[in-house]
Structure formats: C-alpha cells, structure tokens
Amino acid sequence: MAGYEWISLTTDYGTFDGFVAACHGSIAKIAPQVRVIDVTHHVPPADVARGAAVLAQTAPHLPPSVHVAVVDPGVGTARRGVVLVTPDGLLVGPDNGLLIWAAEALGGVESAYELTVKEAVSSTFHGRDVFAPAAARLAAGAELSDVGLAIDKDTLVRLPDPVVTVGDGWLEAEVLTVDRFGNVQLAASGDLLRGLGSELMINGTVSAYRGATFADVGPGDLLVFEDSAGHVAIAVNNGRAVVVLSVRPGDLVKLAIRQ
Numbered sequence: 001m002a003g004y005e006w007i008s009l010t011t012d013y014g015t016f017d018g019f020v021a022a023c024h025g026s027i028a029k030i031a032p033q034v035r036v037i038d039v040t041h042h043v044p045p046a047d048v049a050r051g052a053a054v055l056a057q058t059a060p061h062l063p064p065s066v067h068v069a070v071v072d073p074g075v076g077t078a079r080r081g082v083v084l085v086t087p088d089g090l091l092v093g094p095d096n097g098l099l100i101w102a103a104e105a106l107g108g109v110e111s112a113y114e115l116t117v118k119e120a121v122s123s124t125f126h127g128r129d130v131f132a133p134a135a136a137r138l139a140a141g142a143e144l145s146d147v148g149l150a151i152d153k154d155t156l157v158r159l160p161d162p163v164v165t166v167g168d169g170w171l172e173a174e175v176l177t178v179d180r181f182g183n184v185q186l187a188a189s190g191d192l193l194r195g196l197g198s199e200l201m202i203n204g205t206v207s208a209y210r211g212a213t214f215a216d217v218g219p220g221d222l223l224v225f226e227d228s229a230g231h232v233a234i235a236v237n238n239g240r241a242v243v244v245l246s247v248r249p250g251d252l253v254k255l256a257i258r259q
Contacts, residue, residue: 003141004089006065007036010055011127012043013070019125023068023132030136037062046073048098049159050249053177053185056101057229059089066135067102068127069093076123081115081130082156083138083148092135094126097159112156113148162187163252169196170256173232175249182240185233186253190226199258200224202245207258208234224255 007027013019020041027036039058043051051071059067072079072094080095087107091099092115103109121129134147144150162174164187173188193210200208208222217223219238227233234241234253247253 004064004066004139005033005035006063007031007034007135007139008039008059008062008065008067009036009041009132010039010043010051010058010067010069011041011071012045012047012051013041013127015041019127022125022128023070026128026132027136027139030133031140034136034139037065043071047071047249048073048096050177052098052101052159055098056105059091059102060105062089064089066090066092066139067099068131068135069098069102070127070131071098072096072126075126079157080151081117081126081134082151083113083115083134083144084109084153084156085111085113085144090135090138092131092138094131095157097157100156100158109153109156111144112151112153113144114151115148164188164192166192166195170254171196171232172252172254175247175251175253176231177249178242178247181235182242183227183233183235184241184245184247184253185227185229185231188232190230190232193224193226193232196224196255197257201256201258202234203254204256206245208255 048071055069082095084091084099084103086103089106093099115134165172171192173186176187177185198210202208208224209217211223211225214237217237223235
C-alpha cells in the first residue's frame, strides 16, 4: 500500500491530561514522518453520535488521511476495533458507529478489516495501544492484511439515522450538534429550507427568520440558515440559540411557515 502523509485524530480525551500526547507519541515512534491533524479532543465524553457528526463534517476537508477516532465507552469489551477503507482515506477506531458517517462522507465503505492485536495492551487505552499504532503502520505503507482480517462490511455497527420529517410548509428534525457558539445544527439538509418561507416559527412558539448569515437578522433575533456543513442550523445574532431554544442533541425541532 502506498501509505499516507497525514493522520487525523478525533477523541473525547480532552487536553487536560496526557492521553492525546500519548497517542501522538505512539504514532511518532512508528511513523515519525507522518503529520498529525487534531480534529478535536473535546467530543463530550462517550458521546459517539457527536464524535461521528464532527468527524463526518470535517474529514472531507482534510487531505487524504488515515482518520483515527476514539469515542469508545465499550473499550476493553468484545466490541471490535476496525479499519474502514474508503475512496478518500482510511478510518480506524471502535466498531460502535463512530466511523460510518465519515466513511459515507468520504465516498462509502469499500471494505472493512477487524484489527488483530498480538501484543499485550491496556484494557482501557486502545487509542494509544491499538488504534494509533495501527494507523501509523498503515500511514507508513503497511498492507491492510498486516493489521487485520477482512470482515463483511454489512456487519459494521451503525448509529440510528437521525430523525428528519418533511411536510407541507414545515420540517421537523433532530438536533445533531451544538457548537461552542451555541448554534444549533439540525440533521436536515439545507436544501430542505427551500420549501419554507422567510418568516418561520420554531416549535410553534418562537419567531425566526430565514437568512444566509448572522447579520441578516437584528441583534437578538433568531436566524435559520444553511451552515457550512450543508445542514439546517439555527443561530442568534449576538446570542446563543441553544439557550433560547433550550434544546440538546437528540431533541426534535420543528420549523414551520409563520401564519
């Protein structure tokens, strides 16, 4: 295999401890020439869906890479460690649904491998001892058969698809993520906004306006727009939509034409 010049890391490890540095170190020992991009290490602890969404929205904008993602509440159990092969890169991590959305964003899963671990490893830190070393070997040009055994891609664990429902003059969708600015991203594709008017109601009680950027509404007003990832999103000009709407990932939000 030709290998890769880049590895990306997405985890829920945070940056107050040495976990991320240890993963960097595992990579550097095996493939010191490979460069590492830290996508984020502040996925909420054990929030697999949030990690999956962040990775899926980021990976297509990175150079061809081996993408390592570790949000792994099942670490040390019988859950598999896997490598997913896509047209635009490899994904390495636990088989808990974390990797699938990113694989689809990179062109779809072409094949899959279960990682084989021959040496003793920590039962609680597979990011350092399993996933980072496997990614480093693959980036350095190792064959997929050197790190794992081929498995049926149809057996991979999938997260439930987020809820999106569309009606005449309305749409209802699950909150996918909330960013650090308090913007609320829905699972609905931005092109679904074309069926709605410029003046909207959110959950039947809160007025909002359609626009393209934050300054399209006055300070404190709610804006419904298509965000940079192509999703419907809700923001407040100079405010935090998540506070105004009092929602969190997984909640349903309904947008409707204001009557």
